[in-house]
Amino acid sequence: xxxxxVIAIAPEAPTKPAxxxxxxxxxxxSAPGETDTEKSSDSDLDDEIQRIIREIPDPTPQPxxx
Amino acid sequence: xxxALFGTETEYAAxxxxxxxxxxxxxxxxxxxxxxxxxxxxxxxxxxxxxxxGGFLFNxxxxxxxxxxxxxxxxxxxxxxxxxxxxxxxxxxLLSMIxxxxxxxxxxxxxxxxxxxxxxYGYHENYCIRSSPRTRDFxxxxxxxxxxxxxxxxAGMYKPASTRPRASRLPALPGTVDGSPPPPFQISQRAPFxxxxxxxxxxxxxxxxxxxxxxxxxxRRYSRLHNIIGDANRSEFATKLKIGTMALVAxxxxxxxxxxxxxxxxxxxxxxKKISGEPTGTWMVKLAxxxxxxxxxxxxxxxxxxxxxxxxxxxDTIWVLRQWASVLNTLETDRFRLDGYLDWVTKFLQLKSxxxxxxxxxxxxxxxxxxxxxxHIDPSVSLFNLLQRQGKLQPIIAPERAEAMMVNPPTGSRxxxxxxxxxxxxxxxxxxxxxxxxxxxxxxxxxxYGDERTMVYEYVDDWVDxxxxxxxxxxxxxxxxxxxxxxxxxxxxxxxxSEYGAEASGYSATVPDWVGA
Numbered sequence: 139x140x141x142x143x144v145i146a147i148a149p150e151a152p153t154k155p156a157x158x159x160x161x162x163x164x165x166x167x168s169a170p171g172e173t174d175t176e177k178s179s180d181s182d183l184d185d186e187i188q189r190i191i192r193e194i195p196d197p198t199p200q201p202x203x204x
Numbered sequence: 205x206x207x208a209l210f211g212t213e214t215e216y217a218a219x220x221x222x223x224x225x226x227x228x229x230x231x232x233x234x235x236x237x238x239x240x241x242x243x244x245x246x247x248x249x250x251x252x253x254x255x256x257x258g259g260f261l262f263n264x265x266x267x268x269x270x271x272x273x274x275x276x277x278x279x280x281x282x283x284x285x286x287x288x289x290x291x292x293x294x295x296x297x298l299l300s301m302i303x304x305x306x307x308x309x310x311x312x313x314x315x316x317x318x319x320x321x322x323x324x325y326g327y328h329e330n331y332c333i334r335s336s337p338r339t340r341d342f343x344x345x346x347x348x349x350x351x352x353x354x355x356x357x358x359a360g361m362y363k364p365a366s367t368r369p370r371a372s373r374l375p376a377l378p379g380t381v382d383g384s385p386p387p388p389f390q391i392s393q394r395a396p397f398x399x400x401x402x403x404x405x406x407x408x409x410x411x412x413x414x415x416x417x418x419x420x421x422x423x424r425r426y427s428r429l430h431n432i433i434g435d436a437n438r439s440e441f442a443t444k445l446k447i448g449t450m451a452l453v454a455x456x457x458x459x460x461x462x463x464x465x466x467x468x469x470x471x472x473x474x475x476x477k478k479i480s481g482e483p484t485g486t487w488m489v490k491l492a493x494x495x496x497x498x499x500x501x502x503x504x505x506x507x508x509x510x511x512x513x514x515x516x517x518x519x520d521t522i523w524v525l526r527q528w529a530s531v532l533n534t535l536e537t538d539r540f541r542l543d544g545y546l547d548w549v550t551k552f553l554q555l556k557s558x559x560x561x562x563x564x565x566x567x568x569x570x571x572x573x574x575x576x577x578x579x580h581i582d583p584s585v586s587l588f589n590l591l592q593r594q595g596k597l598q599p600i601i602a603p604e605r606a607e608a609m610m611v612n613p614p615t616g617s618r619x620x621x622x623x624x625x626x627x628x629x630x631x632x633x634x635x636x637x638x639x640x641x642x643x644x645x646x647x648x649x650x651x652x653y654g655d656e657r658t659m660v661y662e663y664v665d666d667w668v669d670x671x672x673x674x675x676x677x678x679x680x681x682x683x684x685x686x687x688x689x690x691x692x693x694x695x696x697x698x699x700x701x702s703e704y705g706a707e708a709s710g711y712s713a714t715v716p717d718w719v720g721a
Contacts, residue, residue, distance in 0.1 A: 200217045203273050
């Protein structure tokens with residue numbers, strides 16, 4: 139059984155290059171030429187990530203679950 | 205979703221200035237002490253739960269302590285959006301109680317499945333089906349699906365060399381398509397901790413892909429498919445697709461479908477781990493017939509049959525079939541376009557970006573905290589919520605829907621009756637009828653055998669146990685998934701697909717007359 143065979147037996151399912159799921163959010167494309175706004179946004183994100191890493195507790199051993 | 209009913213159980217990790225177990229205890233006591241969200245249970249329950257270990261909630265779900273974790277079981281839901289709202293409601297109840305107890309900054313909850321010290325804790329899924337999930341056809345039919353579902357349902361896990369050994373005996377990480385070193389990242393948090401394909405147990409003797417525990421909570425007409433290989437997702441899109449696809453596959457197997465295409469795996473556990481270790485790999489696995497097939501193509505076999513049978517059936521099914529097909533195609537052509545949809549892809553790209561700027565690259569110690577940050581449920585310190593605020597991830601349901609589900613049950617199932625009655629019992633202060641000192645004296649941690657006036661069971665299976673022991677003086681009420689009893693007033697909820705509307709109204713109206721009587 140090859141992948142092509144499996145695709146062929148699933149005619150109802152889309153087989154063309156995928157569309158991005160439509161009901162979930164679209165995100166900004168990562169175009170080669172970033173704008174200043176995008177650079178600023180990335181910088182803000184980096185700053186926020188550093189803040190979060192500072193503020194959350196260190197990794198803590200947990201009881202084994204189930 | 206037509207003919208479907210599902211719910212999940214989440215064991216939260218905890219951290220902060222107290223031990224995880226102390227955080228769990230304090231928040232549980234706060235939830236039931238405040239009477240804002242649920243009613244404490246006086247009965248000892250199965251699996252070693254002592255009286256007061258937890259209680260049912262106004263939304264029909266349950267909050268309780270399990271193995272030192274605070275665990276939340278959602279109410280039984282009939283739609284995927286209700287399930288998402290119910291999961292969020294659990295997070296919100298915990299956050300609300302942290303605020304109320306003024307523990308902000310001191311206590312944190314994390315919705316994930318590993319602590320990076322080699323411990324795992326569960327996220328279980330339950331699906332109501334008509335046939336037995338313990339038959340050979342059912343087990344063989346579902347294993348290839350469960351092994352490969354992680355390609356869209358995995359929560360992702362940073363796994364540097366220093367934390368690899370204790371989690372399990374992982375095989376060596378495979379190479380990547382282009383021959384570059386594989387990143388230290390797993391698609392699934394649970395896969396590295398799984399060691400057997402099926403088991404009646406969930407932990408000891410090896411964690412299985414599929415748990416065969418025989419507890420329907422709904423009489424003999426129904427069975428409960430109890431899946432314990434799933435990760436706790438933060439992405440609503442991933443949660444919806446994970447539960448939706450599983451519900452459809454459960455229905456296929458429930459109807460007796462067996463695949464005409466050979467998809468039986470040579471070694472399900474080895475395949476599970478292989479796929480998980482290949483975020484940039486090919487996801488090819490060996491079949492029992494000696495050939496190979498990709499995880500994507502295995503998923504397409506299920507998608508094909510579900511599409512053939514259920515296309516256009518109802519709103520949830522339409523959504524699932526459409527997104528399932530689209531996601532599989534995107535995973536095949538450019539998997540990282542699913543950034544913002546799938547947890548593992550979103551987290552992988554964030555960690556990869558961080559590692560690229562870090563002095564030690566993928567071995568940077570802060571990557572473990574960044575991984576955990578993705579799963580913190582407090583929006584002020586959650587990487588997931590930060591990405592959501594930045595527009596990289598957006599919710600499927602309105603926040604108001606999750607807010608409402610904190611104190612209101614979903615419609616369309618018996619959870620509606622349970623939630624309404626629990627709220628009525630709490631309003632009537634039914635818990636004031638509990639004599640905790642007497643319970644402690646007569647029951648303790650375990651029931652004493654040989655004394656007919658006390659409970660002779662180590663747990664109360666249902667109201668019948670209390671009735672037989674004539675012990676309503678000791679346990680004034682019993683609440684369970686399939687029945688509610690206040691002393692001799694019993695309402696059985698045997699059909700999980702029924703709301704029991706009139707019965708719940710009548711029962712709730714009369715509860716105040718019974719309390720203290």
